[in-house]
Amino acid sequence: MKRPLLVLALAALAAPAHAQLDYYGRLGLTGSSTLVRDVLFQPFETKQGLSPTLVAGLSIPVGTDNRLGIEAQLTSGSLEAETTGEGAESTADLGRLTTLSALANAEGAVTGPIRWRIGIGLIQYLPSEEAGLFAQGGPLRYFVGGGLDFRRPAFSSWDLMISARYDFHRFTTDELRDRGFTQAQGVQRGSLTVGLARSRRIAP
């Protein structure tokens, strides 16, 4: 895990000049697919509920119209176990689950005010309590992600920024592995966020 962390750190430190920095912050919501599918008489799924999301990022220009950047995302929401068997539907609250992720990304123009962004990163799970499937702590996992950004001038120095993101990673924990769970669950997350970005129109 040390090498990818080093790559991300270098990407963040690679900004050659402060004036070239483009930075932004956004708020929104993130939805996640199932983290664990299990069967004990009835099938049931553990997933993170729709979670408030805070995003912050920066980027530097590369070439004429492309940029390299890093984007951090913090989500915090409920963790729920949902029994899905016929006639036995129920939901149990398993506490709160926070995720912190960093995406090293490249971005470029699609058309007009819309830009694409793709990259790879790391996601750290931070459970409210080290118990149950997180008894041995929250895992750190690789992910791939991308999305679209829409920007338009809102204030003299700031743009309105609306972003849609998708990312994918494989989830398991040390506790699950110790209990005989095999492989890992493919987890897909999607988010929609709105915020402000510093306009490049005034960059020196």
Place this chain on the structure above:
Amino acid sequence: MTRRVRMATLVATVAALAGCGEIGAPTRSDIYEWRIISTPDTLAFHWPREALPVRIWVQDIYDLPMHTQNAIDGWKSGFLYREWDAVLVSDSLDADVLVLSKFPNGPTILLGTVQECEGYTDLALDTDTKVLTLPIRIYAVPRYDPDLEATKACFGIVMYHEIGHAIGIFRHSPDPADIMYFNPTTATPTQRDFQTAEVLYHARTTVTATHADD
């Protein structure tokens, strides 16, 4: 097709294919019978979510509160989805489970014996109505000098065993290696004990619990 579109297509394809992967859950087949088979009925019980945390009052003698707390923590760690939880309470009138150090008055259903001490779990279970009247009473008594290290360790084992009954394991394991064997020697639950507890919390129940004063 431009280079940019090709790259986006490639990323989307990889993500979609990787999304097919599923975690594989263990079968949890290494378990023992936890239900009371009272022909023609099967008496199975676990605490419903709305009854958690189970409230346990413990007589303050022979470090029983500490041993009980250790047993609570240990059994809790066996559950992946917080199916069971318990707390110690200071008021015995408010308890779902009482832990006392004395011999039970009447007949008991479950007895756990270690060389230096004994434990009993008294379930007021009506097999006709399938109603368990609370509180469940657990008794732990020394057979040797309670100040001996061996006796203190014995209380630790016995409380794990009796709390296992209070969780809903109403039978003894046939395997001497398990904490729920009638004469346990292990200090903590085995994987088989934990799996049995996990499975019983997802199995159908036939017994309901009610307080005596309800």
